Amino acid sequence: MTAGADLRLLRAAVFTAVCVLLSAAGHSAAAGVPVPLWTLGAGCAVVLAAAAPLAGRERALPGIATALAAGQVVLHVLFSAGHTPASAPPARPDVHGVTALARTLLCGDGGRALSEGEARRIVADAGLPTGPAAPGAGGAPAHAGGADAVPNALDSALAQLSLPMLLGHLLAAVALGWLLRRGEAALWRLVRLSATTARAAEELLTVRALRAAVRLLGALRRGLTASGGHGQDAVRRPDRDRTPGGPSAPLTGAVTRRGPPRARDDLHLAA
Numbered sequence: 001m002t003a004g005a006d007l008r009l010l011r012a013a014v015f016t017a018v019c020v021l022l023s024a025a026g027h028s029a030a031a032g033v034p035v036p037l038w039t040l041g042a043g044c045a046v047v048l049a050a051a052a053p054l055a056g057r058e059r060a061l062p063g064i065a066t067a068l069a070a071g072q073v074v075l076h077v078l079f080s081a082g083h084t085p086a087s088a089p090p091a092r093p094d095v096h097g098v099t100a101l102a103r104t105l106l107c108g109d110g111g112r113a114l115s116e117g118e119a120r121r122i123v124a125d126a127g128l129p130t131g132p133a134a135p136g137a138g139g140a141p142a143h144a145g146g147a148d149a150v151p152n153a154l155d156s157a158l159a160q161l162s163l164p165m166l167l168g169h170l171l172a173a174v175a176l177g178w179l180l181r182r183g184e185a186a187l188w189r190l191v192r193l194s195a196t197t198a199r200a201a202e203e204l205l206t207v208r209a210l211r212a213a214v215r216l217l218g219a220l221r222r223g224l225t226a227s228g229g230h231g232q233d234a235v236r237r238p239d240r241d242r243t244p245g246g247p248s249a250p251l252t253g254a255v256t257r258r259g260p261p262r263a264r265d266d267l268h269l270a271a
Contacts, residue, residue, distance in 0.1 A: 065177030
């Protein structure tokens, strides 16, 4: 038995909520800092997209636990990368570096203090950049660090996948997988029961409709028979419908005699 689109989406949403909340709670407890909201949204989208195609039929405990463990590992990497800033903040121009560069260009001439504007003008007149990437300004390392922020965040997240952490995720996946399996069995039992009840109700309605049709045909047949034999029923009435004491046909062979009986009959009776 396969699930429809609505049941599939419901099961995938429940799995996504359990997986993301479990991973976020464990990560926050271990790191001591809350999980960024954008990583929660991204994690929900990734897990829901992966769980929806697999939610079409009933799953056993090994499949549920494996999916939970894999989802937790992926979410752990995502949450760890979310704690590392994606790009370094823009570095302020190093005023002292520009001033030192200007003094170098002037070869320390005059020994007077240079303002920031004068130092920038001197460096600009020399054809050198005065921004964060200026030589000696300290901006180049910051720019390089911003470009390498994403790979560094992924490397840091993967480096945290230690054996104790993996075992903790595996135990949590097995425990919650067992609970999800219980709910899975109850849900599919309810689905099968509702399907059986629907089929029985459909069959019952069909039988009732057939019985009603048969009764209707019988009533029509009896009505046609009664209308066709109405004249014979009027002629042939049962004996109980006749009035007692009514006139009857005369007996042609009957003999009526009056007077005493004959003597022979009396002797015969005396003997």
